[in-house]
Amino acid sequence: MKAFMDKDFLLQSETAKVLYHDFAAKMPIYDYHCHLDPSEIYENKRYKNITELWLGGDHYKWRAMRANGVEEYYITGDAEDYEKFVKWAETVEKLMGNPLYHWTHLELKQYFNVDTVLKGSTAKEIWETCNEKIQSPNFSARSLIEQSNVALIGTTDDPIDDLRYHKLLQADRDFSTTVLPAFRPDVVMAIQQTQPWADYVGKLSKLTGIEITDFTQLINALESRMDYFAEMGCKLSDHSIETVVYETATEQELDAIVQKALNNEPISLKENNQFLTQLLVRLGMAYHKRGWVMQYHIGALRSANTRLFRAIGPNVGVDSFRDEPIAVPLSRLLDELDQDQQLPKTILYGLNPKDNEVLAAMAGNFQEGGIPSKVQFGSAWWFNDHMDGMVAQMKILGNLGLLSRFIGMLTDSRSFLSYSRHEYFRRILCNIVGNWVENGEYPNDLEWLGQFVQDISYNNALEYFNFQLKSVKVPLA
Structure with a gap:
């Protein structure tokens, strides 16, 4: 019987042990999506x-x-x-x-x-x-990051955020980990909540100096904020897409929808879908122009418990899966961008595991020469980032795409202790590969296998995002 959580935890074969201990474990962490507060990093909480x-x-x-x-x-x-x-x-x-x-x-x-x-x-x-x-002097937010050998942290930031702490972190040469913002316009997408939406657009208008009275002016204001984010090193966007929709609209229809929302008039389901579709298309074009990566987090049913939402607020553990079909609207959305060669690098995450094969296969529809796995089937997300979910995500990607080009794990967390999830992921990855090799399904070529797990652990993300890092982290000895 193995001891609980010994050095070979989750590693069921000799090959898996070698791959983890000699190759994967030593790689730095590239945590390109999380919800850490940059002020806590700068202030070394x-x-x-x-x-x-x-x-x-x-x-x-x-x-x-x-x-x-x-x-x-x-x-x-x-x-x-x-x-x-x-x-x-x-x-x-x-x-x-x-x-x-x-x-x-x-x-x-x-x-x-x-x-x-x-x-x-x-x-x-x-x-x-x-x-x-x-309580020891060297225990703090930064020490946890440094102890974990984190090369990059990608936070999640509202378009009207002043990014003050990102500026301060970039200027701080005593801290070697790169911390970059990601552009997440969720409030702009929620146009059916007309009064909060109008209030937010008013703030966006004041911040950018652009009077927003129609759809084009809204996009111009958002692009102005993208340029500001880019000055802070941002090359990444993120979107929570609870339901994937696709609905065409004329510019006049979009202008009328914006006007209705600004006047706090009800927005119909069709109008919401028209606005959301065309907003995502125009944002995607803007990301492509800037060389950004676009992330879609698809399928959350948020704040399902009204009682707790009213008492505590959002993001308190009362969310679950949606189950609407996504294949056709997602395909049309990506295709509209791709037809004009304006589809940016894109990562597709699915919350409902029923969509795993859909997303993995969809990614293969929109690849492009010269960009390895331009559209990625993203890591097992939220309710799927357990052992079975990680195994399923990687095996499905291997079956339908290129697991070797997978950009690997992220924490998606608000905790500075969550970097251990990268260890968890790497152990599971090495166990999958080790079992394949020991079953005779793949050759026992350690140089090839070691490169494979190191690429998924770190190298692929480093290449895919191509962020300017403060310093290049090296594998641990």
Whole structure:
């Protein structure tokens, strides 16, 4: 029997062990999509205890605690931090089969040198050990990034953000990790919420000096902000597309829709779909012109629990899958950009696993000579970033595309401890490849295999995004 989470955790063959320890583990981390706050990086945030660091904004953990019957008072309420930690420890005992069990213990091991299994009876011991480490002078947001050998962090930023902390981080030569913004215009896309939309467009208009009264002026204002983001090194956009739609519209129809929204008049479903389609097309053209990468995160059903949404707000662990068909509208959307050779590099992420084969096959429709895997089937996202989901994503990509050109893992997280998910991913990757080789399905050529896992772990993303890094991270010895 293997020990729990030993050095060969998840590595089931000798080939997998060699691939992980000698090749994948030493590669830097290229975390091109996350939700970290750049102000916390610049200010080198320190933490008062493990609860603030671990539970402060982690809706994955909140969701699990609710499923375990924990009262909201101990999750997002006013309970003492130690009480919250104990409730989390008691929940961990119930998490067999959930990736949170593995992530929790990887984080304890990597950042706190704790091998003790977390449960109710060990909560006090681990609380004290972790907090002692947290209070040490060299434990901070930046130290966690540096300890994890992170080459790049891509944050997620609203178009009207002033990017102040990105400017400060770029000027800070004492911090070698590159932190770049990503342009995410979700509020602009939500035109059916007419009053918040009109308020936001008013801010955008004031910021850019462009009076927005029609669709073209809206696009001009957004492009103005893209240029500002580009000055901060941005070459990446991101979109939450809850439902993929495709609906044609004339310029006059688009202008009328914008006017209705500005006047706080109801927007019909057809008008919403017309606006959203043409907004994404025009944004895609603008990204292509600037050489940016475009990300589509498809299929989230957000804030499904109205009671908790009203009490706490969005992104608190009450989201799940949508299940609308996506193939035809997504194909038409990408094709409209591709017909005029204005489709940018694109990454397609699906939240509903039923769409995995659709997205992997769709990516193959829109490739382009000279750009390896220009359209990517993105890493297992959110409800899929567990062992089975990662295995499924990589095997489907291998079956329908080029796994060798995959740009690999990202954290998609608000936590500075989430870099251990890259270790989790790399172990799973090496185990897949190791099993293939030991089954005689692929040749036992370690030079070739080692390059394969290093490319997916880091090199492919480095080449695909082509960001200007502050310094080139080298593999760990």
